[in-house]
Structures are given as C-alpha cells and as structure tokens.
Amino acid sequence: MYAFGLVLWELASRCTAADGPVDEYMLPFEEEVGQHPSLDDMQDVVVHKKLRPILRDCWQKHAGLAMLCETIEDCWDHEAEARLSAGCVEERIGQMQRQAPAIGPEEIVTVVTMVTNVDLPPKESSL
Numbered sequence: 001m002y003a004f005g006l007v008l009w010e011l012a013s014r015c016t017a018a019d020g021p022v023d024e025y026m027l028p029f030e031e032e033v034g035q036h037p038s039l040d041d042m043q044d045v046v047v048h049k050k051l052r053p054i055l056r057d058c059w060q061k062h063a064g065l066a067m068l069c070e071t072i073e074d075c076w077d078h079e080a081e082a083r084l085s086a087g088c089v090e091e092r093i094g095q096m097q098r099q100a101p102a103i104g105p106e107e108i109v110t111v112v113t114m115v116t117n118v119d120l121p122p123k124e125s126s127l
Contacts, residue, residue: 001083005075009053012065012072028053052076067096 006028016022032051033041045051055072059065071092077083084092 001075001086001089002080004086004089005072005083006053008068008072008075009055012055012059012068015059015065050078064100067092067099 009028014022014025027035029037029042029045029051032045037045052073055069060069071084071089074084075089
C-alpha cells in the first residue's frame with residue numbers, strides 16, 4: 001500500500017488547484033536521491049530516515065484533494081500493519097466520487113498530462 005500511496009502522490013503532483021499552475025514533474029525523493037537512486041539510497045531515505053514525499057499545503061486545504069492527501073498519508077504509515085488496506089482505499093475513493101457533486105467549480109481538480117517527444121499541446125482532463 002506504501003507504493004500505491006506514491007502513485008496517488010504522483011497523481012496529486014500533476015493536478016492544478018485553484019492557486020496556480022502545476023510544478024515541473026519530479027520523482028518522489030528526487031531532491032534527496034536524484035533521478036536514478038540505488039536500492040541502498042532508497043532504503044536510507046524511506047526506511048532509516050523515514051522520509052515521505054511532501055504533501056503541499058495547497059493540496060491539503062483544497063476541497064478536491066484534502067481527502068486524497070489523508071488517504072496518501074494513511075498509505076504511508078511507518079508501521080506496515082497500520083497502513084490502509086486496498087479495500088479501504090477503494091472505499092475512500094468511492095466516498096470522494098460521491099462527494100464530488102458537492103464541490104464547487106472553483107474546487108475542481110484538473111490532472112495535467114504531458115506528452116513528450118511529440119509536437120502536441122499538453123492535454124488536460126477533469127476529475
């Protein structure tokens with residue numbers, strides 16, 4: 001479930017919220033270990049230093065991303081047994097979908113996807 005939390009974090013990192021554009025893409029822990037870390041580098045950062053990718057304040061305050069951020073954090077619990085189960089994550093995502101109609105247009109989240117090595121403009125799709 002830890003790895004699934006990273007996938008959710010990567011999705012959140014590509015979302016535009018009401019406060020501005022998406023930052024340039026970076027891998028989780030890229031600042032700490034670079035783009036091509038060794039297994040030892042990753043074990044040091046994740047297991048020994050217990051670091052987690054940063055959940056930006058604007059994500060946590062955003063109505064469309066707050067519950068996702070909470071889910072991500074729960075997937076990253078330092079105690080593996082305390083992490084969410086796949087069924088619990090599925091339930092939370094379902095709850096987010098049910099709450100979506102109550103979210104106003106200014107709180108809609110847009111996922112920005114970038115196509116590389118192709119002369120096409122970036123695509124956007126709304127969640």
